[in-house]
Amino acid sequence: MTRDTRVTQDRPAVTPPRIVSPRLARAALRAQAGLCGGALLLLVTLPAASAQGRLDARYEATLAGIPVGKGAWTIEITDDQFSATASGATAGLMKAFSGGSGTGASQGRVVGGALVATNYSASTSTAKKTEAIHISLANGNVKEYGIEPEPPVDPNRIPVTEAHRRGVYDPMTGSMLHVPGTADPLSPEACHTGAAIFDGRMRYDLKLDFKRMETVKAENGYYGPVVVCAIYFSPVAGYIPDRPVIKYLAAQRNIEIAFAPVAGTRILVPFRMVIPTPLGKAMLEATQFITQATPPRVAKTQ
Template identity: 70%
Template sequence: MMIGGHGARAPLPTLRAVLASLALLAAVAPASAQGKLDARYEVTLAGIPVGKGAWVVDIADDQYSASASGATAGLLKAFASGSGTGGSQGRVVNGALQPVAYSATVNSSKKAETIRIQLSAGNIKEYAIEPEPPVDPDRIPLTDAHRRGVVDPMTGSLLRVPGSADPVGPEACRAGGAVFDGRMRYELKLDYKRMEHVRADRGYAGPAVVCAVYFTPVAGYIPDRAAIKWLAAQRHIEAWFAPIAGTRILVPFRMMIPTPLGMGVLEATQFVSTATPPRVAKTQ
């Protein structure tokens, strides 16, 4: 699995849309408490395995980190092999997650590409794509305003639920925000759909809140791209969220994205989370 649309490359635009959509989640809000998650995922298209990935999240009292890796698998690997890694780090300030750095690297049979982003208080300080891509006149230009008030794709995959009630409920889906992935600025919105019960092969078994996910591209994209048009038109994308123990943070347990080739599904096969005891100040 790769967060933020920089995962293993696929030979079809619709499949790239499935993999890219793993990050179509709400922008993060204030966090609380401490915990860790070690998850493994499988991606299928029309029931056929096409990818596998791992995701590790660590929420501490004053900082957080998340890292992901993924690769093509099964039938897809026979046509186009690829792999990717990514990571995000930041601070926890007054309970809020503030990303500081994000990077993602994609390796395929044709090329390798790395994206790096530096942030401060929700604004992009600098970013780069290596090697630098050619200028495309059809791409909607990015302005300074588009690079303010955003989070990176991986931080944007962490959903915080305010209040003191059980975080796994309808309130979780009352969210939305802005994400910048190094190329594109897009807006996301969640709406509550229903509750489900999930069970990983290893780890979590319990309730998951299901949210509808709506994607709106803003800038930095090419309007005629089939994947962008498809994602923006979708009204049946679902994200199933489960909790990181010890926190009010939810992360995707499952995602379902309709495509012309069948249903694209990302699902956790392992979802092991543990609460981390708070640090105790030393006394003399």
């Protein structure tokens, strides 16, 4: 994605929160959160004092109505920097089959009101494997990245070139939607955008379209409107074309994300994410969504 518009083995990265589950359920949940996690970031110019806020959210993941994971997401935005951290773990019956946990984080600068990521990291752990990903960026271009342990080379994987790593967003920063102007950011226009995401292994494009407006109520915190966007996934590089999960996601036309506002900003973040799977509807939804504006910092005087 350009500055004006806007993945583990062949799966989009999981943010927020990162959730690990077995086989198809794991792929569905990872794809669901990753698509949201990589939903998009639209960089705009905002007055610095109007783009300061905080979000403290908790999410629950379900598959066919059965709880399979829980996670948390915290976002802090000041006049000149931002940070976002997420964590998640399997829960309920899924934990008995395959326990797993993960974390993710993104930090960067706020330049003229725009979020400009400089660092992204993510890690997952299961009984069989632990993996860590890191990405360093400068003005939307990847400076350096790596995966530990280094994955084996697969000749069937479409290579990621240097060009693929330019003009991109990390999955965590890409999950925050910036809406320009002075009108209500919760409008159909918020969905008229797209994103280019690089998660350390895979490069993919996301396109959003407006679906509807809704009113939501978290168990704790936010009660109000959301804008619901359809999202379409297109793999670009870093994936194996014959992988069923890639074909399935690319063919989907019923994936959607509901965005809610962060108080004190013109930033929208995912409140609910839904993706159909062969096992039933996978959903990641906020049970807590506490957001508040923070006052601008006052320069110290002698």
